[in-house]
Amino acid sequence: MYLHGTSKINEAGRLEIGGCDTAELAETFGTPLYVYDEELIRRRCREFVEAFRATGMKFEVAYASKAFCVMAMCRIAEEEGMSLDVVSDGELYTALRAGFPPQRIHFHGNNKTLEEIEMALDAKIGCVVVDNFNELHLLNESAKEKGTVMKVLFRVTPGVEAHTHEFISTGQTDTKFGFDIGNGSAFQAIREAMELPHVSILGVHSHIGSQIFEVDGFAMAAERVAEFAQTVRQELGVTFPVINLGGGFGIRYIEGDSPLPLAQYVQAITDSIKTLFNRYDYPLPEIWIEPGRSIVGDAGTTLYTIGSSKTIPGVRKYVSVDGGMTDNPRPALYEAKYEAMLANRANDPNDETVSIAGKCCETGDMLIWDLELPTTKPGDTLAVSCTGAYNYSMSSNYNRLRRPAVVFVKDGEADLVVRRETYEDVAGKDTLPERLRKQAVAKS
Numbered sequence: 001m002y003l004h005g006t007s008k009i010n011e012a013g014r015l016e017i018g019g020c021d022t023a024e025l026a027e028t029f030g031t032p033l034y035v036y037d038e039e040l041i042r043r044r045c046r047e048f049v050e051a052f053r054a055t056g057m058k059f060e061v062a063y064a065s066k067a068f069c070v071m072a073m074c075r076i077a078e079e080e081g082m083s084l085d086v087v088s089d090g091e092l093y094t095a096l097r098a099g100f101p102p103q104r105i106h107f108h109g110n111n112k113t114l115e116e117i118e119m120a121l122d123a124k125i126g127c128v129v130v131d132n133f134n135e136l137h138l139l140n141e142s143a144k145e146k147g148t149v150m151k152v153l154f155r156v157t158p159g160v161e162a163h164t165h166e167f168i169s170t171g172q173t174d175t176k177f178g179f180d181i182g183n184g185s186a187f188q189a190i191r192e193a194m195e196l197p198h199v200s201i202l203g204v205h206s207h208i209g210s211q212i213f214e215v216d217g218f219a220m221a222a223e224r225v226a227e228f229a230q231t232v233r234q235e236l237g238v239t240f241p242v243i244n245l246g247g248g249f250g251i252r253y254i255e256g257d258s259p260l261p262l263a264q265y266v267q268a269i270t271d272s273i274k275t276l277f278n279r280y281d282y283p284l285p286e287i288w289i290e291p292g293r294s295i296v297g298d299a300g301t302t303l304y305t306i307g308s309s310k311t312i313p314g315v316r317k318y319v320s321v322d323g324g325m326t327d328n329p330r331p332a333l334y335e336a337k338y339e340a341m342l343a344n345r346a347n348d349p350n351d352e353t354v355s356i357a358g359k360c361c362e363t364g365d366m367l368i369w370d371l372e373l374p375t376t377k378p379g380d381t382l383a384v385s386c387t388g389a390y391n392y393s394m395s396s397n398y399n400r401l402r403r404p405a406v407v408f409v410k411d412g413e414a415d416l417v418v419r420r421e422t423y424e425d426v427a428g429k430d431t432l433p434e435r436l437r438k439q440a441v442a443k444s
């Protein structure tokens, strides 16, 4: 397993992250356990911010909180000078509860409810990324009722297909997100917004997909967006002060993944924007981006306890862990691949090939196929790396499993930032109607 950030093998032959022995973390906090390397998260934030500073351009780096949205993460994002992208009332609530400055929050989503729009207006967030005509008018009406004006970006689909899994590719014309540039709906959206006194046009937003390893897609999107900005300027007399090129910067999950240094993505984006806007003699806009995975992905490691195993001679050996698709749905959803190691016996030589199964009642609940490991025994701790993005945030209670705890580790200290769910968290929201309550009592 590749050792990210502060991860290393300590003198006891165990995996250590942030100066904490992972076998001890498993013992103290129980498993499954999400462990985040706080220093690595901060390093990733700084890589983006410093790369932008070096360009001399005006910018905002908004952490896409959908990747991992908990209060402690919102605090770190704020401390590192990031803005925040939220896509729901729940994410907005979390950010506000963590004391994140509302002016630095951007609200996304293809079906924002009236309740969410009102919540955003009441909180006086920085901007709403408008996704469709219905929302544009709803926002204008609500802002009017509240006697305010909301800044807006328009989510546009530039017609660029990112080279990534089709479920995480969003920039193409055939997608549920945004206004299409090619068919004129993006232009129409700006035209309509100009007539609405309670929205103020900031610019456009494009997000082409996720886990992208090349700069071409971003450069192409920048080109389409710049052309569009120029058309709008010439025909409608509106100049955009902001261009947001979204997130999607790839990370290394397994050997063979070759992401670019984050600064290189920033350089490519800012170079494209500078060249294109200068060509049009267009006032240089602020550049905003929204990285999620590249901030938290490789900083997260999930610890599991190994339980039962099953050998099918001539076929394979299954080794089961105490979590699975409930804490990491990505292999089942996207055929995502991961690396792992035995955290408590990190120096033992690999001597067998096993497949790591989750504990859900589902054949597809597999975390890793054909992994080289030392011979495992029940009670060993398995560490799966790069589980920081879209794992906790997409976790579920399938089979009524309790969601794991989350700890942040740094300089030898481990802080609980989300406690493990209890049975009460899982079943406590249920209610028994009187009729069924009697039956339940009668049977017991």
Ligand SMILES: Cc1ncc(COP(=O)(O)O)c(C=O)c1O
Binding pocket: 064, 067, 085, 108, 170, 207, 209, 210, 211, 246, 247, 248, 249, 290, 291, 292, 293, 294, 389
């Ligand atoms: C609009 C938007 N911004 C930002 C992101 C963050 O993407 P990533 O985590 O790949 O950086 C996403 C998710 O793909 C998104 O849909």
Ligand SMILES: N[C@@H](CCCC[NH3+])C(=O)O
Binding pocket: 066, 168, 210, 330, 334, 389, 390
């Ligand atoms: N959740 C996805 C990517 C979609 C990101 C949000 N638009 C993943 O785990 O890779």
